[in-house]
Amino acid sequence: MKIAQVYINQLNIHLDRLFDYLVPKHLESQVIPGSRVVVPFGFGNKSIDALVWDLKSPPSDSSKLKSILGVVEHFPVLDHQQLKTCRFLQQVHHSLFMDVANAFYPGPIQIRKHKDSNGVLRYYVGQKDRESWLWKISQRNPNQTLEQLLSTVRSNATVQREILTLLWESPIEEAVLTARFRGVKKTLESLRSAGFLEKHRMKSMELEDPGPLEVQGAPRLTEAQQQILEDFEKGFQQTHLIHGVTGSGKTEVYLHMMEAALKKDKTCLYLVPEISLTPQTIHRVKARFGQEIAVIHSRISDGERLEQYKKIATKEIRIIVGARSAILSPFQDLGLIVIDEEHENTYKSSNRPRFDTVSLAQEIARLHGAKVVLGSATPSIGTYYLAKNGQYGFHRLPDRMNGQDMPASLVVDMRVELQSGNRSFLSRTLYASMREALKRKEQIILFLNKRGYFSYVFCRDCGYVVKCKQCDVTMTYHGEDNRLECHYCKATAPVQHQCPACGSRKMKYSGTGTERMQNMLQKYFPHATVLRMDTDSMKKKDAIADAVEDFTLGKADILLGTQMVTKGFDFENVTLVGVLLADLTLNFPDYRSSERTFQLITQVAGRAGRGNKKGNVVIQTYEPDHYAITHAQQHDYEGFYEKEVAYRKMNRYPPFSTLMYIGFSGNDEKEVAKECSEYHRLLSAEVTKTDPSLVFEAYPPSKSNIVRVNNKYRYYILIKTEHVDAFQEAIHHVQRSKETKQFKSTIFVDVNPNFIF
DNA sequence: AGCACGCCGACT
DNA sequence: GTCGGCGTGCTC
Numbered sequence: 049m050k051i052a053q054v055y056i057n058q059l060n061i062h063l064d065r066l067f068d069y070l071v072p073k074h075l076e077s078q079v080i081p082g083s084r085v086v087v088p089f090g091f092g093n094k095s096i097d098a099l100v101w102d103l104k105s106p107p108s109d110s111s112k113l114k115s116i117l118g119v120v121e122h123f124p125v126l127d128h129q130q131l132k133t134c135r136f137l138q139q140v141h142h143s144l145f146m147d148v149a150n151a152f153y154p155g156p157i158q159i160r161k162h163k164d165s166n167g168v169l170r171y172y173v174g175q176k177d178r179e180s181w182l183w184k185i186s187q188r189n190p191n192q193t194l195e196q197l198l199s200t201v202r203s204n205a206t207v208q209r210e211i212l213t214l215l216w217e218s219p220i221e222e223a224v225l226t227a228r229f230r231g232v233k234k235t236l237e238s239l240r241s242a243g244f245l246e247k248h249r250m251k252s253m254e255l256e257d258p259g260p261l262e263v264q265g266a267p268r269l270t271e272a273q274q275q276i277l278e279d280f281e282k283g284f285q286q287t288h289l290i291h292g293v294t295g296s297g298k299t300e301v302y303l304h305m306m307e308a309a310l311k312k313d314k315t316c317l318y319l320v321p322e323i324s325l326t327p328q329t330i331h332r333v334k335a336r337f338g339q340e341i342a343v344i345h346s347r348i349s350d351g352e353r354l355e356q357y358k359k360i361a362t363k364e365i366r367i368i369v370g371a372r373s374a375i376l377s378p379f380q381d382l383g384l385i386v387i388d389e390e391h392e393n394t395y396k397s398s399n400r401p402r403f404d405t406v407s408l409a410q411e412i413a414r415l416h417g418a419k420v421v422l423g424s425a426t427p428s429i430g431t432y433y434l435a436k437n438g439q440y441g442f443h444r445l446p447d448r449m450n451g452q453d454m455p456a457s458l459v460v461d462m463r464v465e466l467q468s469g470n471r472s473f474l475s476r477t478l479y480a481s482m483r484e485a486l487k488r489k490e491q492i493i494l495f496l497n498k499r500g501y502f503s504y505v506f507c508r509d510c511g512y513v514v515k516c517k518q519c520d521v522t523m524t525y526h527g528e529d530n531r532l533e534c535h536y537c538k539a540t541a542p543v544q545h546q547c548p549a550c551g552s553r554k555m556k557y558s559g560t561g562t563e564r565m566q567n568m569l570q571k572y573f574p575h576a577t578v579l580r581m582d583t584d585s586m587k588k589k590d591a592i593a594d595a596v597e598d599f600t601l602g603k604a605d606i607l608l609g610t611q612m613v614t615k616g617f618d619f620e621n622v623t624l625v626g627v628l629l630a631d632l633t634l635n636f637p638d639y640r641s642s643e644r645t646f647q648l649i650t651q652v653a654g655r656a657g658r659g660n661k662k663g664n665v666v667i668q669t670y671e672p673d674h675y676a677i678t679h680a681q682q683h684d685y686e687g688f689y690e691k692e693v694a695y696r697k698m699n700r701y702p703p704f705s706t707l708m709y710i711g712f713s714g715n716d717e718k719e720v721a722k723e724c725s726e727y728h729r730l731l732s733a734e735v736t737k738t739d740p741s742l743v744f745e746a747y748p749p750s751k752s753n754i755v756r757v758n759n760k761y762r763y764y765i766l767i768k769t770e771h772v773d774a775f776q777e778a779i780h781h782v783q784r785s786k787e788t789k790q791f792k793s794t795i796f797v798d799v800n801p802n803f804i805f
Numbered sequence: 806a807g808c809a810c811g812c813c814g815a816c817t
Numbered sequence: 818g819t820c821g822g823c824g825t826g827c828t829c
Contacts, residue, residue: 051829053829054829056828056829058806058807059806060806060807062806062827062828063806063828066829067828067829068829069829070829087829089807089828089829090807090808090809090827090828091807091808091809091810091827091828092807092808092809094807094808112829113829114829786825786826789825789826790824790825
């Protein structure tokens, strides 16, 4: 008899290991690695679903083992590569095996259970597509008023009346209604059968229909592009970096590489940092290949996701475009993974399952014998380091496609501005350049990395600063809803005219965000139209796509925004880019703040001069001599890299070490602090078994920079090490130990985290 | 996680 | 004398 080693589908660290079960004779042909089975588990032998990892021959004594009860479906849901991927993330990012496994298949394929007519528990794979529904008032009597409608409903049916009143305003999604009223489904259905309401199937979050597709042939490549394709073909490395300045035609190279892979009957994955910011790219891929492609991101409906999943699994679709979650697709014969804008931090998943897309893509490519292509104008330091050292194939595109030079950049020292009496946010240089550009009917992009109107409120008498009730964070004033908002927990508070500490009425609002800047710009340039682009103004569905279209059509002269405006947009008429305050990212307490600043400035500068007119960039800062700023001004990636890599080497930061962050959070600060220290002690003891000197690489427990968020207190342990394996093993062990099981704090491990605080 | 077992306190 | 609190330990 065979033994199956399975993972139990119960997301708990203490069950994140293999369990052995006997395979009954009649199931032998169906129980294979990747199959989902139902097994008895625990004292009560409760049935639970599990995933088969492997089969083995029984040891001499198998009397203790229980038997598999049945299979969920008679084919494996995960193939060999996918199983390996689960194991990889389990080891490298401390994910739960089943967390990754569950992320591989769409919601509708997740296992459900129900009792059949005999009261027997049955497992099945729910095929029902969790569609969203839109509810609206029935159009039976078009001339009816709300009052007339309500008069036909019982006066004590308060919920029904409230719903009708709400829907009278506008149709509402079912999910929104159920979130608001408990058990509203029955009410809605009865209102529907009474003829008051109707519901419509809604396709959630679909990208705009690009209109009829005209398949475009491949344009002629430049010599430099052609050369890259040849080198790539010949290159022995698995991973390749294309370092190409903004507007150098990297996309065209990717498309050619994909074409070559498709010709070999392989599948391609094209990853972008954020789907909603890259409609232009998706349209280009579609237009080029003229065949069905899958577009995957975390906001597509379950139904759509299931459909794409099936088509990818059967190789009906061979081109997949998507955000990072697309890396967990059921690839068949994968030949190429393209990761565009490789440096973007959206590629790091800091939710479960945690992973970083680049290293995961490399692992998946290795399993499939595929290649990985990373592209960026501002590669991350780690990537560039490996490329320079020959571990990656290294290709460059130093020139812009349109033959234009890189835009001319000017750094403005805001201290000098201040000394000469200009206290506004626009330096005289930037103001003059803007006037010039507007006069020539050219467009402008302004980047300010701070949203809201005023960024904080304080009392001029006692110095009290208004903070969020549940976080140690100052609150930002938002003019549009005339409220204070916490940017950490989204809580809001009314505007305060009186100091809660001393009663003084001298409350001062200070610090400029995008909202206020928009107002000021409108005053300085009354004839110009300012379009604001930040998470506040772009909340509505399709808002970004609409804004991009409006700006392309010239409906606005100035595009003002946060990080969003630095992403790969391509507006031909933009000739001036202004960075309003480069210091905001520069002073961020993180070892990568220089890297981020350089990337942001270079990327946003790259939006200028993409058409046939030359671009100009003005960078405002209080630290004009900082190397991130001076090298960004000169478009000198290499120079910046040299300085940055020296700094990293000296301080043993990545890529010369690996950082591991172990976070603790809980309601009682003392307890969190105590458990964090205890964990540190356990970890030190564990890692000492390998090498006592390693103890010093785990920094002692610290308070987070912002200790309290959402009323939870946060502490952390940071590990900076060259001995990754020793720490991975030690953490793995401590995480599963008896001692930490008693902990009340939530613990999470984040390897190479995006932010440290 | 989810469940059984076990060892204490406060009830009929 | 018993019911039930939750701390402790285990799940093939």
